[in-house]
Amino acid sequence: MTQQATKKQAMTVNDVEQQVRELAQQAKLAARVLAGASAATRNAALLATCEVLHERRDSLLEANALDMARGRETGLDAALLDRLELTPARLQGLLGSLQQVAALPDPVGAIDHVRTMPSGIRVGKMRVPLGVIAIIYESRPNVTVEAASLCLKAGNAAILRGGSEAIESNLALGACLTEGMNAAGLPAAAVRVVPTTDRAAVGALITASESVDLVIPRGGKGLIERISGSATVPVLKHLDGICHVYIDGEADAEKALAITLNAKTQRYGTCNTLETLLVAEAAAGQLPAIAHALAAAGVELRGCGRAQALSPDIRVAATEEDWQTEYLAPILSVKVVADLEAAMAHIARYSSGHTESIVTENHSVAMRFLREVDSSSVMINASTRFADGFEYGLGAEIGISTDKLHARGPVGLEGLTSSKYVVFGDGHIRQ
Numbered sequence: 001m002t003q004q005a006t007k008k009q010a011m012t013v014n015d016v017e018q019q020v021r022e023l024a025q026q027a028k029l030a031a032r033v034l035a036g037a038s039a040a041t042r043n044a045a046l047l048a049t050c051e052v053l054h055e056r057r058d059s060l061l062e063a064n065a066l067d068m069a070r071g072r073e074t075g076l077d078a079a080l081l082d083r084l085e086l087t088p089a090r091l092q093g094l095l096g097s098l099q100q101v102a103a104l105p106d107p108v109g110a111i112d113h114v115r116t117m118p119s120g121i122r123v124g125k126m127r128v129p130l131g132v133i134a135i136i137y138e139s140r141p142n143v144t145v146e147a148a149s150l151c152l153k154a155g156n157a158a159i160l161r162g163g164s165e166a167i168e169s170n171l172a173l174g175a176c177l178t179e180g181m182n183a184a185g186l187p188a189a190a191v192r193v194v195p196t197t198d199r200a201a202v203g204a205l206i207t208a209s210e211s212v213d214l215v216i217p218r219g220g221k222g223l224i225e226r227i228s229g230s231a232t233v234p235v236l237k238h239l240d241g242i243c244h245v246y247i248d249g250e251a252d253a254e255k256a257l258a259i260t261l262n263a264k265t266q267r268y269g270t271c272n273t274l275e276t277l278l279v280a281e282a283a284a285g286q287l288p289a290i291a292h293a294l295a296a297a298g299v300e301l302r303g304c305g306r307a308q309a310l311s312p313d314i315r316v317a318a319t320e321e322d323w324q325t326e327y328l329a330p331i332l333s334v335k336v337v338a339d340l341e342a343a344m345a346h347i348a349r350y351s352s353g354h355t356e357s358i359v360t361e362n363h364s365v366a367m368r369f370l371r372e373v374d375s376s377s378v379m380i381n382a383s384t385r386f387a388d389g390f391e392y393g394l395g396a397e398i399g400i401s402t403d404k405l406h407a408r409g410p411v412g413l414e415g416l417t418s419s420k421y422v423v424f425g426d427g428h429i430r431q
Contacts, residue, residue, distance in 0.1 A: 024211035049180025079269035129155030138219035240352035241271030248360035249282025
């Protein structure tokens with residue numbers, strides 16, 4: 001581990017808390033600079049960071065290799081190791097993400113909904129940065145760059161606190177971000193990686209309400225519950241990704257097979273991965289082929305009694321706990337339901353509000369599913385794996401919110417801004 005990362009060994013809790021408070025205060029000052037910076041300047045910082053990442057790709061992969069080795073030694077499971085790894089392809093994806101975010105329209109300062117009132121004044125709403133955003137996350141070092149880029153584009157300062165398992169990767173990426181800020185003439189405090197793995201840093205961040213405007217936790221349910229329960233700063237969160245695909249009685253069999261396989265097996269360790277498959281009784285004849293393909297791909301199937309009777313590949317009986325579980329692993333729950341009503345009732349009871357998809361050729365049924373299923377993303381004839389900021393054209397995402405206030409679903413630029421009323425007058429006085 002780097003010398004900077006191991007300083008925590010000689011630091012008291014008070015030292016750590018003071019360090020974080022100073023970071024937050026510096027970020028607050030930097031946020032004022034960012035709010036007044038032009039879109040060209042913020043974009044220049046993103047593109048400069050992109051160049052630095054490209055130049056340092058070998059050293060970034062070396063830093064990540066240290067984290068991966070330590071993760072294996074400490075027994076991180078396969079899903080966490082997958083999230084932790086930076087491959088050349090993932091690094092290239094980060095470069096593309098930075099370029100795409102830089103190319104997005106600038107949300108800051110945009111004025112809309114302008115109306116002329118009876119008094120003669122004109123009233124509108126201007127989009128403005130939130131200020132200082134603290135992101136607390138586990139495992140995935142790509143979040144360091146993605147979160148920073150979105151915060152910066154939206155005119156916010158970012159404080160990034162990754163997990164101890166990714167400290168080498170995050171510090172290396174943070175150094176690249178600092179160079180990008182310097183190249184564009186922006187304060188280095190605009191984007192900072194917390195340089196300690198001490199847990200006291202998290203407690204200090206989530207209670208720094210005098211400097212931090214929003215906390216976004218990304219990680220396991222336990223982390224998010226702890227932060228939500230202790231924070232005095234507003235929190236944007238999602239707790240689980242229990243995603244469903246419902247195969248309707250009027251589903252196309254080829255689409256149903258392809259969508260189910262992709263939603264479950266394209267990548268196991270993500271929050272938009274399929275965890276429960278619901279099959280209408282009228283489509284039950286499709287289940288054996290789907291189950292066989294999933295089993296051939298190495299997926300363990302846990303099913304209700306009816307599902308087990310239909311397919312010998314469903315070898316494990318599903319329990320009540322299975323319907324409530326985000327596996328993040330090659331395991332899938334399968335249930336045969338009577339119809340659309342039964343499917344929506346199951347989703348209403350067990351869904352985490354993340355992403356649900358229906359496979360059907362019946363437009364009326366599909367539109368009912370869209371209207372009545374209460375999740376942040378609801379899809380027709382598409383894999384749940386599309387529930388992603390990049391796939392939605394947001395450039396990157398800072399997380400997926402299952403909250404209903406402020407931002408919902410993949411959180412991109414608009415979710416990282418607020419609005420204020422602006423009034424245009426010409427000597428108007430209220431009568």
